Amino acid sequence: xxxxxxxxxxxxxxxxxxxxxxxxxxxxxxxxxxxxxxxxxxxxxxxxxxxxxxxxxxxxxxxxxxxxxxxxxxxxxxxxxxxxxxxxxxxxxxxxxxxxxxxxxxxxxxxxxxxxxxxxxxxxxxxxxxxxxxxxxxxxxxxxxxxxxxxxxxxxxxxxxxxxxxxxxxxxxxxxxxxxxxxxxxxxxxxxxxxxxxxxxxxxxxxxxxxxxxxxxxxxxxxxxxxxxxxxxxxxxxx
Amino acid sequence: xxxxxxxxxxxxxxxxxxxxxxxxxxxxxxxxxxxxxxxxxxxxxxxxxxxxxxxxxxxxxxxxxxxxxxxxxxxxxxxxxxxxxxxxxxxxxxxxxxxxxxxxxxxxxxxxxxxxxxxxxxxxxxxxxxxxxxxxxxxxxxxxxxxxxxxxxxxxxxxxxxxxxxxxxxxxxxxxxxxxxxxxxxxxxxxxxxxxxxxxxxxxxxxxxxxxxxxxxxxxxxxxxxxxxxxxxxxxxxxxxxxxxxxxxxxxxxxxxxxxxxxxxxxxxxxxxxxxxxxxxxxxxxxxxxxxxxxxxxxxxxxxxxxxxxxx
Numbered sequence: 001x002x003x004x005x006x007x008x009x010x011x012x013x014x015x016x017x018x019x020x021x022x023x024x025x026x027x028x029x030x031x032x033x034x035x036x037x038x039x040x041x042x043x044x045x046x047x048x049x050x051x052x053x054x055x056x057x058x059x060x061x062x063x064x065x066x067x068x069x070x071x072x073x074x075x076x077x078x079x080x081x082x083x084x085x086x087x088x089x090x091x092x093x094x095x096x097x098x099x100x101x102x103x104x105x106x107x108x109x110x111x112x113x114x115x116x117x118x119x120x121x122x123x124x125x126x127x128x129x130x131x132x133x134x135x136x137x138x139x140x141x142x143x144x145x146x147x148x149x150x151x152x153x154x155x156x157x158x159x160x161x162x163x164x165x166x167x168x169x170x171x172x173x174x175x176x177x178x179x180x181x182x183x184x185x186x187x188x189x190x191x192x193x194x195x196x197x198x199x200x201x202x203x204x205x206x207x208x209x210x211x212x213x214x215x216x217x218x219x220x221x222x223x224x225x226x227x228x229x230x231x232x233x234x235x236x237x238x239x
Numbered sequence: 240x241x242x243x244x245x246x247x248x249x250x251x252x253x254x255x256x257x258x259x260x261x262x263x264x265x266x267x268x269x270x271x272x273x274x275x276x277x278x279x280x281x282x283x284x285x286x287x288x289x290x291x292x293x294x295x296x297x298x299x300x301x302x303x304x305x306x307x308x309x310x311x312x313x314x315x316x317x318x319x320x321x322x323x324x325x326x327x328x329x330x331x332x333x334x335x336x337x338x339x340x341x342x343x344x345x346x347x348x349x350x351x352x353x354x355x356x357x358x359x360x361x362x363x364x365x366x367x368x369x370x371x372x373x374x375x376x377x378x379x380x381x382x383x384x385x386x387x388x389x390x391x392x393x394x395x396x397x398x399x400x401x402x403x404x405x406x407x408x409x410x411x412x413x414x415x416x417x418x419x420x421x422x423x424x425x426x427x428x429x430x431x432x433x434x435x436x437x438x439x440x441x442x443x444x445x446x447x448x449x450x451x452x453x454x455x456x457x458x459x460x461x462x463x464x465x466x467x468x469x470x471x472x473x474x475x476x477x478x479x480x481x482x483x484x485x486x487x488x489x490x491x492x493x494x495x496x497x498x499x500x501x502x503x504x505x506x507x508x509x510x511x512x513x514x515x516x517x518x519x520x521x522x523x524x525x526x527x528x529x530x531x532x533x534x535x536x537x538x539x540x541x542x543x544x545x546x547x548x549x550x551x
Contacts, residue, residue: 052434072434075434084428088431089428089431090423100417100420101421101435156436
């Protein structure tokens, strides 16, 4: 069974179609990336999966269950976590509070102890966050903020982690670190849906990728095959 | 409750208990009582605005509902005052749900205008259909509990300020709970808190209801203290006053709400010396406090204290 299946998805903002009859499906435990130019509909896709943007038509299935009508705040309980574009940290709260909010939906079922344990696991992944746990999130550096945004999403212990442009505005070294963390999470059998402007880096580590062009699916294939595709090379990888 | 908060709390509580014995005459006590009533409304608005990030220019509406419903129920229906108090809070809570559901879609200025409209509607209703119309009505029974009537200024002072301390303890705990964290997260990013599993629309309704209940208690306390109410006490001006209390004291601090309420209640009394120029001085003080202490009094004092500790 596919982990996620998107069938005939169309999304409009006013009269403008952001996604047109999009069909996407991918398997569990894979790294899947969506690449495309600005305005191709990449973020719209993630926001529609999260039900933050309403779909005009089409259906979305997660582990065989139709999720198109499930409210955003319920989706996290099904195992879908989003690291939104621009991180959207709770910038006036501390690092620790940000992490705890990541487990908000599970607080009753997990209890304080388990939430703390999960936070410890995030700290193991990003030791700098432990050092800064009492610091206000808005005062962290860009890279640390991205780590916190990922850490916050991990607090839900998701089956599918969706990341919207995690490399945005980061120095190349930090991008490498973040991508290594993504690979590490995947090696622990977490599925990853990644949106990236940095197409080459994304394709290199992806098992599978979809290319969007003005809301339509232009191409798809394994990361390696797309890296060698002449058209893709020209359009997205700088020749 | 955090340790620092606990210390401030104990110090403040002691001050509240000792304070009236240094006051001369019932007039000063009644000003202190009004300051307490205003604090109650201001704490509600502070949670709504400072923590949840929702704007309201209609708190006078909830305040008015609290006063009118409690007064009418106790006079016309002979309900015990305590019961009419809770009925007033319930009425206010219901009206907050009615207001919050359509207002949920609005943000910032639009929300401010919607809540302002709500306040005006309540004002018009009590002005047109309230007992006595624009001139209001009296003979509202004094607050009483288990047969004890709070009819002296000193007893009412203690009633208000002890209630306020209980509300404050509850509010501090609330802000530091999972609920409070969700409120603050919503303030920073609704999209992210939604994605984290916070039911943002429901949370907004809850926090509107909370602030409305606080304001309604304030209104009911007011009605059963003054024993006479008229629509003019619940006009837009009152909403703006409450907003000013929260802003002057520091919108991000519950203690700021109390400080602001005390300052804004006391200021007209202190400025009596300036006779006809009092309103000028009043305006000058408010404008300069917003210009020079734009974070609000309490947050600035805390910042200074922290710096002071580091300096030594």
